[in-house]
Amino acid sequence: MKIIVLGGGIAGLATSAFLAKQGKHVVVIEKGNSFEDHGAGIQITPNAEKVIKQLGIYDQFKEISDQPSSINIREIDTTRRLHSVPLDQYCMNEFTGDYHHIHRQDLIKLLSVRSKELGVEIIENEKITKIEELDKEVIVSSECGNSYQADFLIAADGLNSIARKYLFPTYAPKFRNFSAWRSLIKIDKDIDKIFLEPNLFISKNLHFVTYPIRKMSYLNCVLISKDIDKKKESWKENASLSEVTALIEEANQTVKNIFLQSTNIKKWGLYDHFLPKWHSNRISLIGDAAHPMLPFMAQGGCSSLEDSFALSYLMKNSKNISDTFFRFQKIRNKRVRKIQQISSRNRFVFHQPLLIRSLIFKILELFPFILLSRLKMIYNYDVASRIKN
Numbered sequence: 001m002k003i004i005v006l007g008g009g010i011a012g013l014a015t016s017a018f019l020a021k022q023g024k025h026v027v028v029i030e031k032g033n034s035f036e037d038h039g040a041g042i043q044i045t046p047n048a049e050k051v052i053k054q055l056g057i058y059d060q061f062k063e064i065s066d067q068p069s070s071i072n073i074r075e076i077d078t079t080r081r082l083h084s085v086p087l088d089q090y091c092m093n094e095f096t097g098d099y100h101h102i103h104r105q106d107l108i109k110l111l112s113v114r115s116k117e118l119g120v121e122i123i124e125n126e127k128i129t130k131i132e133e134l135d136k137e138v139i140v141s142s143e144c145g146n147s148y149q150a151d152f153l154i155a156a157d158g159l160n161s162i163a164r165k166y167l168f169p170t171y172a173p174k175f176r177n178f179s180a181w182r183s184l185i186k187i188d189k190d191i192d193k194i195f196l197e198p199n200l201f202i203s204k205n206l207h208f209v210t211y212p213i214r215k216m217s218y219l220n221c222v223l224i225s226k227d228i229d230k231k232k233e234s235w236k237e238n239a240s241l242s243e244v245t246a247l248i249e250e251a252n253q254t255v256k257n258i259f260l261q262s263t264n265i266k267k268w269g270l271y272d273h274f275l276p277k278w279h280s281n282r283i284s285l286i287g288d289a290a291h292p293m294l295p296f297m298a299q300g301g302c303s304s305l306e307d308s309f310a311l312s313y314l315m316k317n318s319k320n321i322s323d324t325f326f327r328f329q330k331i332r333n334k335r336v337r338k339i340q341q342i343s344s345r346n347r348f349v350f351h352q353p354l355l356i357r358s359l360i361f362k363i364l365e366l367f368p369f370i371l372l373s374r375l376k377m378i379y380n381y382d383v384a385s386r387i388k389n
Ligand SMILES: Cc1cc2nc3c(=O)[nH]c(=O)nc-3n(C[C@H](O)[C@H](O)[C@H](O)COP(=O)(O)OP(=O)(O)OC[C@H]3O[C@@H](n4cnc5c(N)ncnc54)[C@H](O)[C@@H]3O)c2cc1C
Pocket: 006, 007, 008, 009, 010, 011, 012, 029, 030, 031, 032, 041, 042, 043, 044, 126, 127, 128, 129, 156, 157, 158, 159, 160, 161, 162, 180, 182, 222, 268, 286, 287, 288, 289, 293, 295, 298, 299, 300, 301, 302, 303, 304
């Protein structure tokens, strides 16, 4: 059985590694390459850490990721701490794994090396522009005129998936009137010490997340703001410093100073959609191609990792892959829908006016189990035991 995996992001590479481990012939086709530096960090929570372990790369992963001890929730105008989530204590006593921050490119490289070790062929710098699903095969063709044939196609080609457009041409992701501005800043000795721990700065209509990565050498910065001006979802959209400083006009100077050091800020429109069907007979969507989510729970990449285990496990001894694609969606749908909904709702919690915000965090301070039970529902999920039962 030959399988083409379209897209060498988190979902594509993890799925290809799992399938190759079963001895399947897998070819990944990626329009970029694994050496591209998108300059951004990603949070990997205990539910996704479990998948990293299943991939057999946990030791290397742990070596290059950071494990934060807490996340501080602060007012953006004063930097005053409203609440602190004790991650180290929670990871030890409440969660079934650890919480990590990692540079996205380091994760991609790790997955890419693992896939190749297991025999996956990765074709880079090849943009697929056409897909044809026939009775007994799938053919994909690239911008430069190459064609590739396989029995099945797993489309891990992200939010703007060409496979999704092929299967469901009338369907489109929805811009949710929020955009993200991302930057990576070198941490030097002069940096304010509040940035040495992860922070979530909140304000009306915007929030700002910072956390160190690469063993405290870089500070990952993501500013998310309400935005009516529809932006692309792309790593290539540059933003100016003045655009960002205008957004955080009310921020404390310590926060503003962080952005003043940015030389490369990228902007990113935030979209999601709730696609009713993820597959056809020979094609299945996976990861963001199937169920993109707003980044308010930091679960898009983590869910993609869960998907990769689930789909490959179901395909292991399958005699009817079309039926397996159906079962994959049936099993995964409830969980990803729930996380999509929580992520979507969180945008309203984070961005409340001062009084309501203060009240929310006072309640969390007094009743920490409210937040904890939600985190446990997401983080303690074990896709392997769910799928095997
Ligand atoms: C601001 C922000 C912060 C986030 N933070 C987190 C976080 O902390 N934790 C978390 O879990 N998630 C986070 N996410 C979500 C996460 O980034 C995505 O959910 C995740 O990257 C999805 O992985 P994927 O492999 O499905 O898709 P993608 O990462 O989009 O990968 C798709 C791949 O397909 C390739 N491709 C696309 N089209 C073609 C084509 N035609 N031909 C060939 N190749 C193609 C692309 O080049 C790309 O490599 C965040 C998202 C945003 C916007």
